[in-house]
Amino acid sequence: MTVREAIEELCADYAEAIDDGQLERWPGLFTADGEYQIITRESHDAGLPIGILYCDSRAMMEDRVRALRTANIYEPHAYRHLLGRPRFAPDGDGLAVRSNFCVFRIAQDGDTVTFATGRYMDRIVSDGGALRFRSRRVIIDSRRVDILLVLPL
């Protein structure tokens, strides 16, 4: 499998885990010290530190999943990801990868909306034989979120 294929597999697997509701698989796609942030393009461009969601470790992502399974209250819904072609370049011990995305949100009554569009800015490293995200920065194009954000993008 070429590097490109390995990257595309990781990105597709990430989307599949979320779209299928296998959220427990999500933190495992990051390194233990993996970072995850969702931020608006406006704040990203302004260099502001606070976005919409921030995890500084896989453990924090696991807390997120546990919270949304047990504590948080919201109407059932699912995502469907469509991903653009990743573009990548070597970066230190890993790869700097960028790709476009669109996430549709499907409500239980079937209502489907374009929930988020934007780009992923990733650092991907080889971690115990597999590629994993050391950091995934989700830069959404819109300044606003419809209703709420509880499932990772």
Add this chain to the structure above:
Amino acid sequence: MTVREAIEELCADYAEAIDDGQLERWPGLFTADGEYQIITRESHDAGLPIGILYCDSRAMMEDRVRALRTANIYEPHAYRHLLGRPRFAPDGDGLAVRSNFCVFRIAQDGDTVTFATGRYMDRIVSDGGALRFRSRRVIIDSRRVDILLVLPL
């Protein structure tokens, strides 16, 4: 051409045939005993047998095309497919393939809606030198259809 490329070609050709309105080409992308079903994710997950549309053979797909050309009445419209990356694994004498999709519907007045999102669950086999669908199961994320469904997804 690698297996991946052959699969992606087949999936792209399938979308192109429908988006260009060359529906007569559609049944030919299946084996003679090919199966085609459109079903909601809700019914699929519940294991219910009846979805929205079911064809148990290429002949039945040909009847569908003939019906929509000659018998059925609806306002002219077209689709535009965007496809996700297929993921596949060997499965018996063929391949089990899965991919995400989004279908936009464009009405004659230009009104464009996200008509369907979901995933294809396919069985693809080599049939007379070419890859063909032995079965394509279209699992749409929404429980509902806007207006009607007459062109295949």
Add this chain to the structure above:
Amino acid sequence: MTVREAIEELCADYAEAIDDGQLERWPGLFTADGEYQIITRESHDAGLPIGILYCDSRAMMEDRVRALRTANIYEPHAYRHLLGRPRFAPDGDGLAVRSNFCVFRIAQDGDTVTFATGRYMDRIVSDGGALRFRSRRVIIDSRRVDILLVLPL
């Protein structure tokens, strides 16, 4: 890099230049005598010469960019492209390439709409070592444009 990869890189780079607002990079992706036209599917199918926007050279594209930077007035907005898989065949001294696209438009208040769907019909040639568009014909599925069209699709 295979021909397919080179084509996909060019198409991805084209989208990235526009989505990132680096419009000055856009004309450079065409040959000096490059053609660019945006036209509705309805007019394209009817073989009408006039579409929505036409440039017969890189210079004309540069005028467009200068006009939208200095002369034209509109509310700030951005695009996000999602591209389908290019399909290509040799064509004279170059390649005839076709791909589907969807462009989302994000307004400054965050409002996100499916601005355009359709297909690119390209002639791509090798020009000074790099692949460039000798012509890109943007055939949009809808007969209508929401608000206005100022950024290239």
Add this chain to the structure above:
Amino acid sequence: MDVPVTRELASDLVWPPGGVTRVPFRVFSDPAIYAEEQRRLFRGPIWNFLCLEIELPNPGDWRLATVGDVPVVVTRDEHGTIHAMVNRCAHKGALVCLQERGNAKALTCVYHSWSYDLAGRLQSVAFRHGIRGKGGMPEDFDAAQHRLEPLRIEVFSGVVFGTFSDATVPVEDYLGATMARMIRRNLGRPHRLLGMHSQIIHNNWKLYAENVRDSYHATLLHTFYTTFKVNRLDMDGGMLLSDDGRHSISYARRGTLQQSDEYQKVHSAQYDSALAAPQLLDTWTEFDDGITHCIQTIFPTLVVQLTLNSLAVRFFTPRGIDRTELFWIYLGYQDDTEQQTRQRLMQSNLTGAAGLVSLEDGCINEFVQRGTRGSENRNAFLEMGGREVASSDGSRATETGIRGFWQGYRELMGV
């Protein structure tokens, strides 16, 4: 979309001369009339379809439903009794049940944890006595005064009906003998769910209510019927109406086709193609009355059909003045063989959102919605089959079923 209840403009609606043979197009687009329907019709003395009993097999099962604009939840309590109530918390009005289906010992509102039993009676109020004596409800708070607004329900042949009105007569009287008999014929035996989906159609709900009572259009619009001789008006068949005209049965006997000349004029009969895959129409006789096609409407928004071997319940509900959601619920009988289930699957291709003989109904009512725009003060003309509201045995070239619907509508709306 919001429908203000404050506009009493419906009162200025004057029905045109001609009674039920005329319908002012305005009734399909005036928000004031829509709001009035919510109060007078859907909350009035009628039975609304809520769900099927088989959707609530176990104690504690609940399911969401809708009556006009009103969100409803249907439950089966620990004793097996079915209840229905407005899905609106007695405290501040939040939806109490959030999922389409569920099972619970009690219904607890997520906002402030007020909890109700499966009959909708308020059981507990969080912090009712405050915390360590501070805060909480006033001394005179009476839990009995606060419950989920109940609907009266009745289960008939496995169909759960609900009403807001005390004046509504029992379901069997509401249906009348003829209608009750046909429902028993089709749904009286133990049935099971084979599939379901819905459609959003872009028209006022009453246009679909007309459409399903319109035996005149069936073989003209749905040309697949005609072409493949699934159902034609020159088969022996007819339209049966309940005494009050509100409900109807359109039926046909496929065995009795005698081609009539009238069809030579009809576009949809101009060609005759054979199916490459005839298995679509493989059928077996389920009932000895020879009826192979039967579509029954129950006022206002329920349809029960057995077309060939395709057994289904349809329910439609307003989603705004020019939007309607149409639900298709496919059924079989519990003693069906695998082969029979497969044939129901094959024939499900005939109906539903992609149905070879039903997909046109997804757009035809929108065509009326759009065709009448800007003509709100013009009227529809409904004299096919005469001007009466009465059963039309032997012929379905009639609009008697539609006239019957408007007769009922006008009685309830007082127009």
Add this chain to the structure above:
Amino acid sequence: MDVPVTRELASDLVWPPGGVTRVPFRVFSDPAIYAEEQRRLFRGPIWNFLCLEIELPNPGDWRLATVGDVPVVVTRDEHGTIHAMVNRCAHKGALVCLQERGNAKALTCVYHSWSYDLAGRLQSVAFRHGIRGKGGMPEDFDAAQHRLEPLRIEVFSGVVFGTFSDATVPVEDYLGATMARMIRRNLGRPHRLLGMHSQIIHNNWKLYAENVRDSYHATLLHTFYTTFKVNRLDMDGGMLLSDDGRHSISYARRGTLQQSDEYQKVHSAQYDSALAAPQLLDTWTEFDDGITHCIQTIFPTLVVQLTLNSLAVRFFTPRGIDRTELFWIYLGYQDDTEQQTRQRLMQSNLTGAAGLVSLEDGCINEFVQRGTRGSENRNAFLEMGGREVASSDGSRATETGIRGFWQGYRELMGV
């Protein structure tokens, strides 16, 4: 979106002092006024643009159109005569023609196969006599009483106009001599279709009606004009109005530019860049009157333009109170050379949804729609060029064309 016809609230609209120099912003956002316009204005004594005659070259050709909210179909019958009628079946109101364009011997409604000739006269009713004597229409059914609601039409210089009112004067009188002359100049010769597309603009239709009559904004908002000297107010030019003020012509002579100081104050004249691809503006002289830029408006929703060599017809129609669809129809003359067609293609870059000197109009009217939100009881101020409604030869620094529009609007709406 539905516009109920039942709200007579427009009657409470009181025009502010100042007559046509003031416009209450409320007229752009009040649904009651919108509904009133449908009746009094679009169905009133005016000529509505329907389509171009070249769109109906052959007998049997038909094309959809819209008059306010009303769907219309325009046909050419077997004798070559053009007809227009509401695209609303006389039976139950369905759209009769479904495709934008078509060709047929008769118009048949898909719902119940009622069939009309190309003039809209009812020809046949399916199952009129029932089947084998059962069902069908009452004996006294009179087909002559049922037809597609007709519009009166007139073709002028290849433009098909339609009206609902018997009181509308002939098109030539409606236009007046000046307007008629200019239409003949631009469209009188055989022309052909070079392209078309439309734009959805998010504003009330009247804001665009103002915009196209606003010779004041052209060189200030569309700075490309100024920068590249395509058109400036210091060229010899003016605004011509019809006697009733409803129609207008804004014209300029490019050959006559004498730069005036006023422009030094105008942002849009602050820089002056040259085109890297000057072929955009290669022109040839088509008429010997020296007019190189001419935009003509015909009340209420038609525009005919010849800017340099870009010949086009614009038509806009309401799609709800705050949505308008704007159609661009690009034309050439049948005797154009290939080179001339190519120059029209190049100059088409100036106008349309992506037009270098028109794209701003896609958003500017929305800016007014949004800017006036919450200020419905404030007024626009229209005193540029005085307070009169009269031609302004020699200067386009005037709002006389806009005042003329409102003069006509108020006459028709009775406000």
Add this chain to the structure above:
Amino acid sequence: MDVPVTRELASDLVWPPGGVTRVPFRVFSDPAIYAEEQRRLFRGPIWNFLCLEIELPNPGDWRLATVGDVPVVVTRDEHGTIHAMVNRCAHKGALVCLQERGNAKALTCVYHSWSYDLAGRLQSVAFRHGIRGKGGMPEDFDAAQHRLEPLRIEVFSGVVFGTFSDATVPVEDYLGATMARMIRRNLGRPHRLLGMHSQIIHNNWKLYAENVRDSYHATLLHTFYTTFKVNRLDMDGGMLLSDDGRHSISYARRGTLQQSDEYQKVHSAQYDSALAAPQLLDTWTEFDDGITHCIQTIFPTLVVQLTLNSLAVRFFTPRGIDRTELFWIYLGYQDDTEQQTRQRLMQSNLTGAAGLVSLEDGCINEFVQRGTRGSENRNAFLEMGGREVASSDGSRATETGIRGFWQGYRELMGV
């Protein structure tokens, strides 16, 4: 969406018996009431949040804002003075400023280049004297009569407030001593912007106004609070109201938890899990009053919060009758250490659109909007904590804050 100003139907709103302990659901869905609010409330004697002073650091800076439906622009002029005015050109009503933020010497409308100084005074009118003496404004045109409609503004602790009414008392009096003190505590020190985003919630704006004053729901709906003991009603805390009841402070002292039995009944306290990444809740004491959780509401649409170390301003504004935009503005103090900024970043996970203890508010108000559909003539029941409008020291098991909101609302709306 357009809200006609012509419907005086709000006048038919009769408040139910029970005063502020009852709220007719209709106020959340009646367009006539929405329109009335624009006039009586948002343009009435109240202080509306416009922006933060730190968003306008330099002379010439401007920023868009919104007061109800009215678009507003806030500027800092060359002397450093802040101004606010309606973003509606005095000419024809176009938006004058198009970008969210900008810097300029003057505000120039793009439509016809009318230009205003940073205080909104009209400075120049393009072609006022026409061109070479032709066209232009009438002689008696008086620029002083035309300006951008101003709002009175006041800056308090770095918050820019604006009002349309001359009757509005000074901000400090509007707030009252208690509210003013808490704002000074949290925003009185130099602060800086750390981040911002917004949420579209699908409910009437007043449901969120209730929600943020609802100390009763916090620990029941937001179970993360309870589970991880961030904030519970059995901590020492209370609800402070301003004398007029319109503003409120809900506060708690985390250090003082004594678990009370009441929680054993509450679902949200049924389990107790530990965080795998406890750094989320690492805090330091910022103030010596021991208050670790404080949410302050300023009538009608402002919230200031300091939860643990998460400092933020929330502002919500109507976007139609059943849509509201909620803005989250995250702040720190200018003298924060890097470590402190990082902890604010970590704790920002608690609030906002994805907040572990706030995301439920994104949907709960929509649940009320939908739950009350078709029940517009029913009422909410607000007797938790009694029937009075008064501070509730020591307990937050009360709806006194919500009653206070409705008291203010009724005064302003005259219902």
